[in-house]
């Protein structure tokens with residue numbers, strides 16, 4: 001649905017060159033929610049702005065919905081942009097227009113008739129739960145309501161792709177959850193592909209199917225969110241499970257330190273008590289956490305197994321038989 | 332004050348209003364597009380044209396830095412070509428317009444620059460044409476400050492018109508100089524001042540009222 005190939009972007013010239021993106025390639029499949037995670041200044045906004053050519057990449061290829069964006073003429077580009085909705089951190093609502101007027105704007109751009117606009121605006125305000133605010137001005141709304149208007153406005157011309165530039169970064173946690181919930185619903189109901197950028201791991205965990213991690217203009221990690229979180233050593237895993245106990249620290253005499261990722265149904269089984277009962281080992285839990293990643297539960301356990309060496313080996317073997325990959329830092 | 336003088340005050344007020352309002356309309360018509368161009372042709376603007384931007388910027392700066400009294404004399408040939416004469420109220424309109432257009436251009440420019448760049452970006456991202464961004468976003472969003480700016484320009488025009496009047500253009504300035512100053516008629520002088528004061532207040536009040544109406548609509 002969206003494809004970037006070898007995209008670089010350099011701002012400024014000569015001594016003032018700022019490389020914002022370096023050889024970025026990524027692929028967003030149709031219908032998925034794709035997150036780009038990175039710290040402030042990593043190049044996230046630049047990346048998202050290269051998709052609808054608010055910013056022209058210095059080099060590379062940009063394809064959205066099958067179109068080679070960089071090959072489009074001015075009129076074609078405007079037409080293509082009507083099929084790419086965008087929402088912003090600071091909402092960017094027109095303060096001189098009412099809520100209904102804001103949602104109507106892209107429909108006016110698309111040349112819809114008054115009747116069509118009326119109907120569509122009503123439909124969208126109902127979708128985002130703001131039918132009673134049609135005549136209000138943006139300054140009379142809360143942050144969450146403003147972003148809902150932003151979403152309604154972005155969806156008005158029935159885009160196939162929605163770009164979100166830190167859409168929840170200016171909102172409080174509860175409002176963030178409700179706006180993310182709305183985005184997820186839209187993604188499901190309308191089959192809309194969403195590319196969102198964020199510096200918040202929470203956002204990635206709660207609604208993204210896939211993710212790319214951006215660091216100083218480079219994609220350093222990319223894949224399914226669940227896979228990356230479940231795989232120790234990835235940035236996503238580390239961000240998800242900040243650790244207080246060094247994994248590699250020496251275990252108690254005779255003990256084996258074990259790190260385990262649990263995904264999906266594995267996370268619902270009483271794994272430690274099973275080991276204790278079947279192998280007569282002691283399992284001492286050092287760290288453990290369970291995260292919801294979209295619909296999936298993903299957990300990480302760090303524990304120490306003590307007992308007769310054969311029993312400990314047996315227990316580790318059992319874990320592997322279960323399809324788990326226990327990491328044993330000290331072997 | 333005799334009825335005769337009252338009548339001349341009345342006539343002079345009419346002349347001042349005529350000069351100022353005709354000039355204001357022309358200045359608005361030229362200043363608005365000028366201001367828009369100053370904004371959109373600039374670096375990173377909607378319609379980046381660096382050369383044009385520099386030329387316009389320079390012209391505006393030159394226009395703004397020539398004192399009105401000099402400008403008035405300097406453009407006498409232009410006035411003659413346009414109006415056929417160089418004295419009288421109609422002739423005075425020419426230097427008024429020439430002097431105020433660059434001012435109005437800057438005022439409009441400043442108003443438009445206050446509009447959050449994010450709004451322009453949002454409109455561009457929605458596929459809006461340049462024309463729609465200017466007329467559908469930039470100008471409506473800047474309306475309160477455009478109105479306030481226009482009031483400021485009109486008030487300056489009132490002041491300039493008095494100066495233009497003093498060198499043969501008629502109006503309140505003319506009256507004030509001819510009677511109030513040269514014939515030591517303090518009552519005439521005071522009369523002119525009061526009328527000017529009232530006019531300035533009126534314009535200011537109108538501008539503020541209109542601007543805050545637009546502001547209230549959106550807040």
Ligand SMILES: Nc1ncnc2c1ncn2[C@@H]1O[C@H](COP(=O)(O)OP(=O)(O)O)[C@@H](O)[C@H]1O
Nearest residue numbers: 011012018020039040041042043044045046047
């Ligand atoms: N218009 C610009 N001109 C020059 N440098 C820019 C511009 N926009 C962004 N940058 C620089 O590019 C880098 C990436 O910025 P940005 O994409 O906004 O990052 P993020 O959205 O991840 O915070 C930063 O170093 C920023 O200073």
Ligand SMILES: [Mg+2]
Nearest residue numbers: 044045046166
């Ligand atoms: Mg950013």
